[in-house]
Amino acid sequence: MSNPSSLVLPPYKGSIVRVSALDDGRIALPAKFLIQPPMFGHDILDIPAFCFLGENDQAGKKVMFDLGIVKAWSTKIGPTRESVRGEEHCSCLFSSLSSIKAIIWSHHHIDHRGDPSLFPSTTSLVVGPNFKSNPAIYPGYPNNPGSVTNQDAFNGREVIELDFSDSQPTVGNLRAVDCFQDGFFYILEASGHTHDHKMALARTSEDKFLLLGADAAHHRGEFRPTPLIPLPDSITPTPFEHPNSISVCAGAAFEPIDRSSSSGAARTTPFYETSPIMMTDPNACQETLEALKVFDASPDVLVIIAHDYTVLDFFELS
Numbered sequence: 001m002s003n004p005s006s007l008v009l010p011p012y013k014g015s016i017v018r019v020s021a022l023d024d025g026r027i028a029l030p031a032k033f034l035i036q037p038p039m040f041g042h043d044i045l046d047i048p049a050f051c052f053l054g055e056n057d058q059a060g061k062k063v064m065f066d067l068g069i070v071k072a073w074s075t076k077i078g079p080t081r082e083s084v085r086g087e088e089h090c091s092c093l094f095s096s097l098s099s100i101k102a103i104i105w106s107h108h109h110i111d112h113r114g115d116p117s118l119f120p121s122t123t124s125l126v127v128g129p130n131f132k133s134n135p136a137i138y139p140g141y142p143n144n145p146g147s148v149t150n151q152d153a154f155n156g157r158e159v160i161e162l163d164f165s166d167s168q169p170t171v172g173n174l175r176a177v178d179c180f181q182d183g184f185f186y187i188l189e190a191s192g193h194t195h196d197h198k199m200a201l202a203r204t205s206e207d208k209f210l211l212l213g214a215d216a217a218h219h220r221g222e223f224r225p226t227p228l229i230p231l232p233d234s235i236t237p238t239p240f241e242h243p244n245s246i247s248v249c250a251g252a253a254f255e256p257i258d259r260s261s262s263s264g265a266a267r268t269t270p271f272y273e274t275s276p277i278m279m280t281d282p283n284a285c286q287e288t289l290e291a292l293k294v295f296d297a298s299p300d301v302l303v304i305i306a307h308d309y310t311v312l313d314f315f316e317l318s
């Protein structure tokens, strides 16, 4: 199939990874905290918190991308977060945590860190650039009383701080680190949401990839539609069940809520923008979103963001 985005993906090095999505809890927030402008009837986002297990059976390598919600926040970090709930660590799903070679934190937020202290010291923790020099997140609480992370995540294990400034490969205009040097799992520099935010690109077959977008967006409407993937004129067969819906144009049904419908860019402008609350660097955030749009337009890449409730009906989740 042709690739409308002209995205250049990394060459195949003979190695692929099987990726499992783990559904680690729910977060309910006013939509305006995450996306804008407000839309009538779309006031609350009740969203999952996914983490991902990558398994390369051939090489015997396993990696976690995020660990989900910090369950013990009331004892490990400061104030209560009643909007975050989760009953069980995703780590409880594994019979042997020692098989996990590395945990990669997409970034330092409470709904992504989980509890690395449950893993043996042989599991390393991978963090983003300048992580260890930021006193707001490192060292962790209680060693550093003002930290939002917890110190037992770091104790006794190798904490690897990524540095994208070396001559690294570039994927989709983003600087990348080939995690295991065999081309099946790349970490992509994708700051803006936070300074240490990253995405991951997993090769699931010789020519297909999963792009794990973490919090580069919190709703697919932040990166769809675009000129690369415009709203269609119609969807066949119709997704509507009403017997008279055969005459409904699905693309036209969404057009009235397109933010640019009056400016001639209807059907090609994302429905939402990122809320300022979700950005530490607006320019970097937008650059990451632009990269995400290009990945999303590729027929060889499936994009899944960490809080994407739209996939709950389609994927079998652990």
Ligand SMILES: [Zn+2]
Pocket: 107, 109, 193, 215
């Ligand atoms: Zn976040």
Ligand SMILES: [Zn+2]
Pocket: 109, 111, 112, 214, 215, 306, 307
């Ligand atoms: Zn998040």
